[in-house]
Amino acid sequence: MTAYIKSNSFVHAVAEQKDIDLAKSRALEAIENKELITPGKEDTLAKVKNDLSSSPKPDTAHFHLLPHSAAELNKMPEVRIPDYLFHRYRYDIFPITQENDNYPPCLQIEPSSICNFRCVFCYQTDAELTKKINGHMGFMDIDLFKNIVDQAEGNVEFVTLASRGEPTIHPKFNELMEYLRNKFLGLKINTNASRLTEEKCHAILQSNASTVVFSADAANEPLYSSMRVNGNLDQTLTNVENFQEIRSKHYPKSPTISRVSGVKFSKDQSIEDMDQTWGGLVDQVAFVDYNPWENSYECKPSNITEPCSDLWRRMFIWWDGKANPCDVDYLSKLKVGNFPEISLRDLWQGKAYQNLRARHLSNDRDKIEPCRRCTVI
Numbered sequence: 481m482t483a484y485i486k487s488n489s490f491v492h493a494v495a496e497q498k499d500i501d502l503a504k505s506r507a508l509e510a511i512e513n514k515e516l517i518t519p520g521k522e523d524t525l526a527k528v529k530n531d532l533s534s535s536p537k538p539d540t541a542h543f544h545l546l547p548h549s550a551a552e553l554n555k556m557p558e559v560r561i562p563d564y565l566f567h568r569y570r571y572d573i574f575p576i577t578q579e580n581d582n583y584p585p586c587l588q589i590e591p592s593s594i595c596n597f598r599c600v601f602c603y604q605t606d607a608e609l610t611k612k613i614n615g616h617m618g619f620m621d622i623d624l625f626k627n628i629v630d631q632a633e634g635n636v637e638f639v640t641l642a643s644r645g646e647p648t649i650h651p652k653f654n655e656l657m658e659y660l661r662n663k664f665l666g667l668k669i670n671t672n673a674s675r676l677t678e679e680k681c682h683a684i685l686q687s688n689a690s691t692v693v694f695s696a697d698a699a700n701e702p703l704y705s706s707m708r709v710n711g712n713l714d715q716t717l718t719n720v721e722n723f724q725e726i727r728s729k730h731y732p733k734s735p736t737i738s739r740v741s742g743v744k745f746s747k748d749q750s751i752e753d754m755d756q757t758w759g760g761l762v763d764q765v766a767f768v769d770y771n772p773w774e775n776s777y778e779c780k781p782s783n784i785t786e787p788c789s790d791l792w793r794r795m796f797i798w799w800d801g802k803a804n805p806c807d808v809d810y811l812s813k814l815k816v817g818n819f820p821e822i823s824l825r826d827l828w829q830g831k832a833y834q835n836l837r838a839r840h841l842s843n844d845r846d847k848i849e850p851c852r853r854c855t856v857i
């Protein structure tokens with residue numbers, strides 16, 4: 481029987497308790513092996529060990545292995561586990577304790593801001609973003625991409641390829657994937673799967689990405705294409721099936737986990753239906769909570785006063801080098817600088833970011849656009 485686990489903003493199907501238990505025991509074993517621990521990481525790993533071995537105390541930040549982390553960890557050789565835990569701890573706990581060190585726990589790189597879909601809940605429906613003349617649309621230059629990856633390698637371990645647009649439509653997508661190969665402990669690619677050719681499947685699998693996320697919100701028509709406008713469920717199903725076939729035929733030991741993830745937008749969607757259609761095809765099925773991305777600048781104020789966790793979790797570098805704290809602010813009103821004029825490290829620690837964090841911490845969120853309307857906490 482499938483277990484459904486709610487964690488953060490995720491509802492996961494196909495998350496089994498035994499996988500989480502296995503990951504926990506592998507994590508504790510790896511931490512005990514002193515030869516695997518890089519100097520400087522001992523204190524954080526001691527906290528990881530302590531948290532994994534004890535029950536959470538109220539009002540304290542407690543590190544857990546969530547289902548998607550457990551699945552990634554279980555695919556990893558023991559030698560990489562301590563580093564993975566160190567960076568997973570930064571990703572999960574720093575946003576709670578509001579700490580930041582030299583680099584963001586996660587970097588989102590946007591190969592393309594252009595998308596072939598117009599999903600109803602997405603900022604791609606806003607002509608302000610998509611009108612050519614406004615300058616927001618484009619593909620990342622390959623040298624800029626390589627420069628970002630070079631600065632991130634060894635400093636940021638969670639990298640996601642995607643943001644406002646569809647990454648697989650970048651004209652040099654395969655080259656991007658090749659450049660990423662084996663460089664990060666957690667490389668994730670988000671795609672709507674509509675343009676997945678055989679070649680692109682090989683490029684993703686050869687990069688040894690940890691997770692590929694196929695965005696799909698429904699298990700049947702017309703529900704699917706009523707949300708994923710320009711999409712076609714049969715085509716998406718075929719492409720995801722092809723990906724799985726290529727993975728099992730050519731890469732039987734692939735570390736790449738496949739996930740279908742949808743936005744929970746309408747009452748007609750159910751995780752059970754999703755699991756029935758997609759569960760047999762991919763490793764994980766999930767929903768993420770809806771945020772009014774399509775209306776970030778005009779929706780009603782959220783009245784949330786808590787600081788936004790993303791300010792301590794991740795930074796976005798868009799196709800033209802703009803650095804932004806999130807993609808809810810898809811028109812980049814909160815821009816914190818430009819890459820490569822400012823290095824990744826200096827962007828993350830720079831004045832613009834620190835001011836934004838300080839304003840959130842001093843209860844000023846309701847005076848910042850679009851933070852005052854946003855539901856991310």
Ligand code: SF4
Pocket residue numbers: 788789790791805806807808809814850851852854855856
């Ligand atoms: S708009 Fe503001 S509150 Fe929302 S995700 Fe971005 S930084 Fe956080």
